[in-house]
Amino acid sequence: MYLTMNRFKVKLGEEAAFEEVWTKRDSHLRSVPGFKAFHLLKGPEKDGYRLYASHTAWESEAHFLDWTRSEAFREAHKGAGGHKELYLEPPELEVFETVQKLD
């Protein structure tokens, strides 16, 4: 699994607004080559914020990189600078590769 996770520090009290922005968006991920699955994840409450994460699995790093260079990516992120009032700070992207899998 090649996994990209974006970590969002959502201000307390803004959780419902954040979830609405995400779940109402028009995602085109399903039509992207190499896309496997997307989860929007609700994490723990920490010091002054609620952690959320987007969690996107890809067939390979190459598929992810191709997507970041595509018109579909630009389209999906053209509003990404909006809703700043929901966040304590900008999101942080972390990329992971599987070392071992058990299932």
Place this chain on the structure above:
Amino acid sequence: MYLTMNRFKVKLGEEAAFEEVWTKRDSHLRSVPGFKAFHLLKGPEKDGYRLYASHTAWESEAHFLDWTRSEAFREAHKGAGGHKELYLEPPELEVFETVQKLD
């Protein structure tokens, strides 16, 4: 998906030793009720360490909690305090629940 992720800050130069400890262990997760899948993930290099994460998907929170109270859990973690020399600091557990899934 109910997801538990443990984040490990592995000292630079200790990556191979860390991976060996994990991949050589005797995991009994496959026989645990409600267990779905485990990935050991290699993440980015950050300020003085390499981020790794264990990534375990469960059918529900109740299945995860039952496991933490089981003999199998105690058995799996009896050596968890070892290998401290590999880490910058203790691991941090984060638990996530799916808000939205696309696949």
